[in-house]
Amino acid sequence: MEQVKSRITTTHAEGADCQVLILACPSIAAATQPGQFVHVRVSESADPLLRRPISVMLADRQAGHIRLLVRKVGRGTEALARLPAGATVDLLGPLGNGFPFPSAETSGDILLVAGGVGVAPLVFLADTLQTHRARFRVCGLLGGASDEHLPVWTELAGRCEEFHVSTEDGSAGEQGLVTELLGEHLAQDGTAVVYTCGPRPMMAAVAQMCAEARVPCWASLEQWMGCGVGACLGCVVPAAGGDDFLRVCKDGPVFAAEQLAWEALGQ
């Protein structure tokens, strides 16, 4: 983990409400694993005060770059998205545990189930799985409200053997929720493991479907963060069974679905 000032080499709008930033930060690019995130300072003022966690979407170790996909939902993400190429961003990272890789013996399909901007860490995972590929196929399922809400879908599609899209309004792919695509896939046998990232209700549904199908499921969670490094205990989510809590920033953001008390997670 390091704190570095990193230069934006390029930035471009993506879909209805996202921005892709490429940042020069060789040390973080070299160290980051899929599913890890950076904690980003979005202003030099005391307002907004706290850093914002953003997943690394891709790390190019040769070029010393990382790529972030930022959805503009509030002041912090809007400020980030507005920064011009050449601007400097203060990053803390890489943070979090990242996705565990499938073991060498895994065979069958590896399913990546993404909702909206949740696609970001799964692009990185798919990219890494490409190089580690053994006896499994990588299959991507991506859902969004409309074709305008499927940011960087080609980045995921290009790294999967199989790829399906669903939109709620039917403007791209199947009309419906991504969980319906997942249902179809689980109905056939052969799913080895599911990795998911997206809105909580979507991930809760994915977790439940995987539990029913007895397929291991890894979910990448979000929670509002203070420190990002495990020190403040601010970012917890309820653990399954009992009244303990897990830190999203340090114990996660990736959890085995059965670690979490999904019913208590709320929105």
Place this chain on the structure above:
Amino acid sequence: MEQVKSRITTTHAEGADCQVLILACPSIAAATQPGQFVHVRVSESADPLLRRPISVMLADRQAGHIRLLVRKVGRGTEALARLPAGATVDLLGPLGNGFPFPSAETSGDILLVAGGVGVAPLVFLADTLQTHRARFRVCGLLGGASDEHLPVWTELAGRCEEFHVSTEDGSAGEQGLVTELLGEHLAQDGTAVVYTCGPRPMMAAVAQMCAEARVPCWASLEQWMGCGVGACLGCVVPAAGGDDFLRVCKDGPVFAAEQLAWEALGQ
């Protein structure tokens, strides 16, 4: 008084630590008198929170522009100076009373005594005096720490019949304080009125020299401001004789020297 969003048409660095901004704001340009100021929002965040008062250095009514001279002394002025051409600035103005013009019968010398960035409102005054000229001469005296601290001096020089500069290190003009130039000038007869703007100790000295020479003196004061419109009573300075206070934003910023309790003004 209006609140307007105004576009920066040009911005350039000036001297060691200043920036000149030209802002498109026809209504304010049309209404502003020399010595008045605009109250400028320097960020959209809650930190820094308050507007910053900045004198209008020139108003071009034809072009619908005003010109500001900003000295970078803290976060607000630095943020203003960093804004690129094309950016929008939220202005409230024109505010304050402005300099009273010399009466039509005035004859003799009108002295403008400026220290550093205090030159700004005097440039505007000199500009207006040019058009109102009757039987008086306009004479500018400008002091600064060094030749790097005489922002926009040519703007003042070009609008005066006589112009002298002093610097503390002697790098331009006479070596010494601008009050020494003033002393020489007052020693000759013929000074009708003095207008001054600059650091408080300088203005206090100017006020005292004018009192001794029985020359009317108008000083433009600074004070930290809340509202800028006379509502909060936050920007007061002690009035002469008694324990009353005057609002810099509304009763000033220009005061007759004898209105103020100079000894109580502090730095």
Place this chain on the structure above:
Amino acid sequence: MSATVPDLSVEIAGLTLRNPVMPASGTFGWGTEYADLLELSSLGAVVVKATTLLPRPGNAPPRIVETPAGMLNAIGLQNPGVDVVVREKLPPLADCGAPVIVNIAGETVDDYVAVAKRLGASPVVSALEINASCPNTERGGMQFGLEPGPLAELVSAVRAVTSLPLITKLSPNVTDIVPLARAAVEAGTDALSLINTLLGMAIDTDRRRPKLGNVTGGLSGPAIRPVAVRMVWQVAAAGLGVPLIGMGGIMSANDALEFILAGATAVAIGTATFVTPDTCRQVIEGLAAYCVRNGVRSIREIVGAAHRP
């Protein structure tokens, strides 16, 4: 969805306000300073500066310091005294189209009583707001706001001499605001304003002296909003049966809604006006838009709604 115009009107202390938004005392001068930028008749009420019996020059400058997301002020109740206020400051508001609330302060109970009597004789005044909470003068009212006993005594005394609607403005600089609120209600206040400023200070590290001429000052602005919302919540939860006017760091309609949902029937805008002079207007429009968006027909429906599970 029908585009019915939502009803923003509320009742405070027997006054019907067109909408629940008013300026906070001391930040809006005598009501006329902002008239160029804000239509007074569009406001729920106009609230003017603290008025004392005798003229007060106020504190030595500097009186204002900016702090993170806030400001400290130590004006010291500068005002020309109630006689001049009644003669010169209030008449221009006679036809302003909104109820006029005058904030009153003093050093002794008798001071407050005398000011309240004099103001009661002015036809311009719609209500009085007892400032029991000014932190910026040695004896400017805050001492009354810190203990239930003295507060009750003050409120009763003023209550006895005025038939005007009476609002009591509480200090946040207390361990528990509820007993103070209760004391004021039992003594006859018709409404409560909360909060006044938090006592704070700042030091100039170059001069090694306090930045304010008065050493300490009152902290206002967005920085204090979480404390203000909490106090409104606590007093609302106590169910004292009088309406609350919430204030402290409101910059936007969303901020105002936090107070309303916490239990405030109306809100006041202070420091924000310095930053954006038409904040009151923006808040009024934003409240209307919220109601339309959420199918709320009257803003009164959602007062205290965050207490309901």
Place this chain on the structure above:
Amino acid sequence: MSATVPDLSVEIAGLTLRNPVMPASGTFGWGTEYADLLELSSLGAVVVKATTLLPRPGNAPPRIVETPAGMLNAIGLQNPGVDVVVREKLPPLADCGAPVIVNIAGETVDDYVAVAKRLGASPVVSALEINASCPNTERGGMQFGLEPGPLAELVSAVRAVTSLPLITKLSPNVTDIVPLARAAVEAGTDALSLINTLLGMAIDTDRRRPKLGNVTGGLSGPAIRPVAVRMVWQVAAAGLGVPLIGMGGIMSANDALEFILAGATAVAIGTATFVTPDTCRQVIEGLAAYCVRNGVRSIREIVGAAHRP
């Protein structure tokens, strides 16, 4: 001017600290979380999280909300209990090169006493900080911090069972902090920490519910600095004869100097560490630079200097 290295060392509660800068309890985990980014041996002290007798799971999320220039937290004293703390959390700090201060909390005086006894047996612990001020649990200590009587009782009881240097951390949520400070001093505390967080809340206007799982939380960060500086000033002015550790919104050396000039012998950095993990280091360097620039040979010379006219 000679470039003598200024002496930043101070004494707190009998401990000599290399410099007056330490993290604030609860913002620095168990001391190791930030070790990648900050050399622990460069700190004046390491201050770890509140420790209670039994393990505590803490409050339901969300536990954190950002506010203007600040944040609310309602962690709820989550910690594994003193046994695990002594066995697992403290040993890694044995050779960290700085004194280790453990913050203690509880529901009853007996809880605090038991925790203090257990910690007294750990060779790693240099001092105890009594948290009499946590606003985030129903019975997490703040009730002790609001009245002089209960606070004195708590401090005396802990004093009786430990020979470790004892620091008492006060709540700012009181009408007058001085009687509380005095009560703690008379009961035997060696130093005072001020301030803990201000009680606040925030409401989600879409869901119409409090944003925090715990409803209210503690406000920290730059927003509260003026209140914190004022309280340090007031306690210093009371001349109680014990050193003060000032905290609340310190982001820079200049902020730290406000506290030192107001009368704090040392300072603690909380929320700022989340924003800039090496804030402690930056503050230490900035204090040294200030001393050099102003010909201050020892930082102790300027403790409380703003009180001198």
